Every structure is written in structure tokens, then in C-alpha cells.
Amino acid sequence: MSSDEEVVATSIPYFIGKKENIIQTRRVLKSVGGRDVLLIYHQGDFYAIDARCYHSGGPLQEGDIEVGCKKSLLIYICMPQICFNFKFSLLPIKDFDGRPCIVCPWHKYKITLAEGEGLYQAVDPSVKPLKSTWCSKGIKQRIHTVTESNGDMFLTLNDSPGTIDSDYYQTEKYRDTFLKE
Ligand code: FES
Helix, strand or coil: CCHHHCCCCCCCEEEEEEHHHHHHHCEEEEEECCEEEEEEEECCEEEEEECECCCCCCECCCCCCCCCHHHHHHHHHHCHHHHCCCEECCCCEEEECCEEEEECCCCCCEEECCCCEEEEEEECCCCCCCCEEEEEEEECCCEEEEEEECCEEEEECCCCCCCCHHHHHHCHHHHHHHHHC
């Protein structure tokens, strides 16, 4: 592994902010332990996934900003301290196959928030009438653990061995361009 491919991952819990603030902003981009992670609050649950899409490195924090754009701008203006080292994201969360997914803005790949699975629809032509069903490509996006303690939120990176597709976009090469955009 060359130096620009090195990924630093550790099981240390990182403080990532106050619970109430993350609930308010809903999505936060955070750089911790050499990794860029997108934190998401969705319907009462917190999720943390690698910030760049496993397919081609698409920025999962971006996308359709029709919903909530003005609200996030207002939060940014009123609470600039929360925004230090954070970036807001407004990518819509949708349910596919009954599971909440984030949809990449580049090629619309669907990734489950809880497992990091890539989902796709398939049709069995031998079955009539034709009907599409959701299938899994397996775990493609590395997900991480979010915990709470007395209103403080912590992120523990998933440093499980083995390569997950999204690891490729956590190298210095991609991090440099990503965070400077
Ligand atoms: Fe995300 Fe292609 S980069 S779908």
C-alpha cells in the first residue's frame, strides 16, 4: 500500500457535537481520524457513513437541495460556531425495500444507511407479469458507529479488517480535492 493509499482508522470515539445541534442540522460532514464521514439524523436514528460514494467517489453530502435549503442557510447564519469544521448536506433520504437509503447525486446509486449495502432493482424475465425486486450488491460503503453520552455525540470509526469499496475514496488523493471543493 503506497502512502497516498493509507487510511488511518481507529476505534477511538471522537466527539462530533451536541445531539440537539446534529438533530437540528440533520446532516454533517466531519473529518475524523483521517477519514471523511457523513453523519445523518433520520427519523430518530443517527447514521455515519463514508462521505464519498463507493462507485466513483460522488460527494454524498451534496445533491438535490430543494428541501430544507433555506432552513440550513438560516442555521448557518444564526449558529456559525456549529458550522466550524462542519458542512451541511441536504441529500434526500428515501426508503427502498423498506430501508432508508442515501441516493448519490452523481449516478443515483442507492446505499442503505444502516448497513452500507448497495441496492439495485432487478427483473426476472421468466416471471410473468414482469415485476422488479430489490437486490443487494453487498456492503459497499463503510459505515461507522454513532453513540450518545449526556447529550454529547461520538463517532467511532469502523476499522474492521478487509477492504470495502468506499475505502478507495478515503485516500489523501481524494480527500485533498473533496474538502477543498
Ligand atoms: Fe455515486 Fe456514481 S459516484 S453513483
